[in-house]
Amino acid sequence: MTTHRIQVMVCTGTGCVSNHAFEIRDAFEREIKKNNLQTEAAVITTGCNGFCGAGPLVVVQPDGIFYQLLKVSDIPHLVAEHFLKGRPVKKLMYIPPEEKTPIPKMSEIPFFADQTLIALRNRGMIDPEKIEDYIGRGGYKAIAKVLTSMKPEEVVTEIKASGLRGRGGGGFPTGVKWESCKKAHGTAKYVICNADEGDPGAFMDRSIVEGDPHSVIEGMLIGAYAIENVTQGFIYVRMQYPLAIHRFEVAIKQAREYGLLGKNIFDKGFDFDIEIRRGAGAFVCGESTALMTSIEGKVGEPRAKYIHTVEKGLWDCPTCLNNVETWANVPQIILKGAKWFSSIGTGDVSVDPWGGSKGTKVFSLAGKVNNTGLVEVPMGITMRDIIYKVGGGIPEGKKFKAVQTGGPSGGFIPETLLDLPVDYEELAKVGSMMGSGGMLVTDEENCMVDMAKYFLSFTQDESCGKCIPCREGTKRMLDILDKITMGKGSEEDLVMLEELSSMVVESSLCALGGSAPNPVLTSMKYFREEYEAHVRDKKCPAHVCKPLIKYSIDENVCIQVGHGCDVCRKQCIDNAIIGEKNQAHRIDPSKCGKCGICYDVCKFDAIHIE
Ligand code: SF4
Numbered sequence: 001m002t003t004h005r006i007q008v009m010v011c012t013g014t015g016c017v018s019n020h021a022f023e024i025r026d027a028f029e030r031e032i033k034k035n036n037l038q039t040e041a042a043v044i045t046t047g048c049n050g051f052c053g054a055g056p057l058v059v060v061q062p063d064g065i066f067y068q069l070l071k072v073s074d075i076p077h078l079v080a081e082h083f084l085k086g087r088p089v090k091k092l093m094y095i096p097p098e099e100k101t102p103i104p105k106m107s108e109i110p111f112f113a114d115q116t117l118i119a120l121r122n123r124g125m126i127d128p129e130k131i132e133d134y135i136g137r138g139g140y141k142a143i144a145k146v147l148t149s150m151k152p153e154e155v156v157t158e159i160k161a162s163g164l165r166g167r168g169g170g171g172f173p174t175g176v177k178w179e180s181c182k183k184a185h186g187t188a189k190y191v192i193c194n195a196d197e198g199d200p201g202a203f204m205d206r207s208i209v210e211g212d213p214h215s216v217i218e219g220m221l222i223g224a225y226a227i228e229n230v231t232q233g234f235i236y237v238r239m240q241y242p243l244a245i246h247r248f249e250v251a252i253k254q255a256r257e258y259g260l261l262g263k264n265i266f267d268k269g270f271d272f273d274i275e276i277r278r279g280a281g282a283f284v285c286g287e288s289t290a291l292m293t294s295i296e297g298k299v300g301e302p303r304a305k306y307i308h309t310v311e312k313g314l315w316d317c318p319t320c321l322n323n324v325e326t327w328a329n330v331p332q333i334i335l336k337g338a339k340w341f342s343s344i345g346t347g348d349v350s351v352d353p354w355g356g357s358k359g360t361k362v363f364s365l366a367g368k369v370n371n372t373g374l375v376e377v378p379m380g381i382t383m384r385d386i387i388y389k390v391g392g393g394i395p396e397g398k399k400f401k402a403v404q405t406g407g408p409s410g411g412f413i414p415e416t417l418l419d420l421p422v423d424y425e426e427l428a429k430v431g432s433m434m435g436s437g438g439m440l441v442t443d444e445e446n447c448m449v450d451m452a453k454y455f456l457s458f459t460q461d462e463s464c465g466k467c468i469p470c471r472e473g474t475k476r477m478l479d480i481l482d483k484i485t486m487g488k489g490s491e492e493d494l495v496m497l498e499e500l501s502s503m504v505v506e507s508s509l510c511a512l513g514g515s516a517p518n519p520v521l522t523s524m525k526y527f528r529e530e531y532e533a534h535v536r537d538k539k540c541p542a543h544v545c546k547p548l549i550k551y552s553i554d555e556n557v558c559i560q561v562g563h564g565c566d567v568c569r570k571q572c573i574d575n576a577i578i579g580e581k582n583q584a585h586r587i588d589p590s591k592c593g594k595c596g597i598c599y600d601v602c603k604f605d606a607i608h609i610e
């Protein structure tokens, strides 16, 4: 860690890198040199801060001044004003929507203020490519503690008592899983980190790996020691995450150089090493058995789980698989204790490890919400607080409609359930799930039938095709949704859709098929009237399904208020608008492609959608 008076923490997560974060870093280095500030100011590259929409962003420590949407041309002024004259630059700070006063400190920006960081504890604070930075923040202390003062069974007991549950989707109690793998017969056992995050728009795991890869490695070390007879671990990460792969590679190399991976770690006779396996990006390979088959070099297809993978997993050996976020929590539990961890969250896990949801959860907040990005919040927080406090509410004063949790196979939760505490059981009760942490907010302009169709088309496309209910059932469901959104659906189709959904849930081989109908089932449950409007009235209330909407011009308003301004006609790409300047305009429905441009450009509200 640097001892400079000023530390310029430049975010170099994927989002900021794609917005030229490395050029921003270079510009800071140039200006610092130009102003002879090398002994006072250091530039440090960090992982994702979670607020990617504000990138490229920089946090100036130790005061935590947050600068956003930076351009290379901003840097000379910023360095001169802030670093030389001690005057932070207001115009480069964050301003909340619909307000005028900037918030200088990162910790006071609502998006960050209401978060509780455990898995993301080093977010923005370390250079992920420097093991010294991780160690400087207490890294590898937990494995040292475990190896020097705890028996393997004590570690398992601690993780069980903490109430940590799998963050990858299933929510299986981690300590119980470790215990089963420990008890399973086998001289060779494996631990695996599932970094095959495939939910569209979700990047919880990528962000942890890009920002703090050693926390995952340390978690795996602790798991391997606790389970025993584990000398090899695997990280399964998709090819589409090149920066995450690079940072894992660097971290593994450094850990080996420090003697933290390899033979006789801490001189305790404990051998453990990690290899990276790259996946091709199939969604189904996030499923544990498909993932293991893929590591074995075969086609990544799931298998029935009547024999658990903790008994017969990778190469038929006992295998413990946890996802990135689960592993990243482990060192903190060892250092701060199970009691501390289980004091956060819902329920009671002292007797039953399924009795509550403990610790925090990282969510990828996306869609119709002001502050999109990555948030880590305590279990038990309400959905309303996530969306309105952390997320800053719905943009442009629009009305909230539903939030979908759990990725493409999660369910929609309506406004009446917004005060629901976020935990595994509560989400399941209302037809949704925690999943790995995708959270998509929709507003009044989203059609729920269309949304259900969108998510089903994703899961249908990603079905590996091994079992008929998933392969064919989801296809038939999609056909029906297509019919409904085309205005050709009937009441019988709704009945059939529900029946097919139940059949796919009950008879699919793996969790992909078993959960794929969730968006359909929950949207039908909570937004039935929208389905009925599509099939009975042939109308799309949200004006999304094109075959069911019609654009028209109120000729009186057009001529009397807008004086036939002609703006819409010039913008119409289909030449569907008839009229001339100073005349009333009208739309030729036979030509109209329903793009909505005219509706957006008419300043006089003369254009209507029915
Ligand atoms: S909706 Fe699009 S295609 Fe139709 S009239 Fe308006 S601009 Fe033209």
Ligand code: SF4
Residues within 6 Å of the ligand: 553, 557, 558, 559, 561, 562, 563, 564, 565, 566, 567, 568, 569, 585, 601, 602, 603, 604, 605, 606, 607
């Ligand atoms: S933009 Fe509006 S007011 Fe202007 S010509 Fe078109 S419909 Fe009329």
Ligand code: FES
Residues within 6 Å of the ligand: 011, 012, 013, 014, 015, 016, 017, 047, 048, 049, 050, 051, 052, 053, 055, 057
């Ligand atoms: S990549 Fe910079 S905030 Fe996410």
